[in-house]
Amino acid sequence: MNILFSLALLVHFSTHFHGHCITDSLQLGAQTKVAIPGLYMIGFVTRAFMLETSQPVPSFRAGLTVEAVEEKYVCSFDVFLGDFKVWSSSHFSRFFTSEICVIGLTKDGDLRLTGHNDQIGWRTATYGQGIKRLQLSKSGNLVLVDEYNIIKWQSFHFPTNVMLWGQRLDVGTKLTSHSTNSDSFYSFEIHREKLALYLNSGNLFKYSYWEFNPMKPKNISSIRLATNGLQLFDDENHKIAQIPTKRLKLLRFLAVENTTGNLGFYYYSTTTHKFETSFQALRNECDQPNFCKANEICTFSSKCSRLQIKGTQGNFCGSSRGDLKEVQNEMSVLRDENKKIVNATKESCAGSCVKDCECLGALFTSVNRECYLYGEIRGMKEVDDSVGEGMSFMVKVLDGEKKGKGLKKWELILIVVVDGIVIFVCLGGMGFYMLWKRKKEANNN
Secondary structure, eight states: OOOHHHHHHHHHHHHHHHHHHHSSSEETTHHHEEEEEESSTTTOOEEEEEEOOOOOSSOEEEEEEEEEEEEEEEEEEEEEETEEEEETTTTOOOOOOEEEEEEOTTTTTTTTEOOOOOEEEOOOOOTSEEEEEEETTTTTTEEEEEOOOOOOEEEGSSSSEEETTTTTEEEEEEEEEEEEEEEEEEEEESSSSSSSEEETTTTTEEEEEEEESSSSOOOOOOEEEETTTTEEEEETSSEEEEEEEESSOOOEEEEETTTTOEEEEEEETTTTTEEEEEEEESSSGGGTTTTSSSEEEEEOOOOEEOOOOSEEEEETTSSSOOOEEETTTTEEEOOOGEESSSSSSSSHHHHHHHHHHHHOOEEETTTTTTTEESSOSSEEEEEEEEHHHHHHEEEEEEEEEHHHHHHHHHHHHHOOOOOOOOHHHHHHHHHHHHHHHHHHHHOOO
């Protein structure tokens, strides 16, 4: 009976807010609740929209989402452009709850997401600041304003993996995208000298796999997504560069994809009624950092195969028998600026990796005389001679031939010493036995 009641409530909220919600603001005290099923149902998702903009389709909508994840239910407050999620309160931390999911704007101006027994899962912490209402702007920005329409809090200051049209991000900001089946995550970061995509794994490593450097020798202060591309501005707010779109379509947003780590610009197609890409930073699957697993290489046919190299791979910490083997026509799309050595030679690059206990491989570029060290062999792809010219990728191994030569010297010493002792003992024993036997026979006679 309780399950049927919960499902009835879910259907009621979903139908009501999908069909009749046209307001773009909520006053103090407004609250929306969604009941959560008592039993776990795989694939269960329901939404109750509270806010919606009045612009043509696709419009922005904001509301509650309850989703079945990892045998629990996640409660979140989200903003959608059409059916595409552009912002979520659970992007950095999921709120697991039971029985009920509630979003409300309290009388003192605090927007809260709560669950069972009023447990707080997310909040804006804007109480006591004179908040009067919650608004969803036509640009997709979720804002809390006071009676003078001064913004006290906005979702644009807490970006997820999406940047909307007209949105501006300052230097030092990053968009993050979390993979569902991996501990690593992707990030799009704004630096003073460049824009870059990174593969992150906590504090273990941070590899860049795509960069955009403006031609003009000026520092980046901010970026803005315009109709025809991504614009870069300096400290005087002058446009210094732009990443153009490939199609003459109105851009709606850019996003970092959570499975591939690719950066794409998206427009709405009136033909397919879906969002299509007009620009992608990574054009080839082999340029994706996680397209193949560790110690695999992406071939020209976009297939993953095991990295073929003679010897046993490893770091061999505490051992002096580690050596670097060069692999032909192969390189990694990853770069670690923290493990970068300038003015290096190929020999010094290899030596640095041998001495570094955590190093498993190294990339040397003769053009810039740069050396990059790697804590894991990942992002490997096959390249032709023109691309790989001047590049040498080396993998740390326990060389089988080197191992054999080293052992022969020890074997020779052991053979001389041990065999000499064995021969001496055997001959001495045989001589002693012959003398003892003759003496015994003489005594018997």
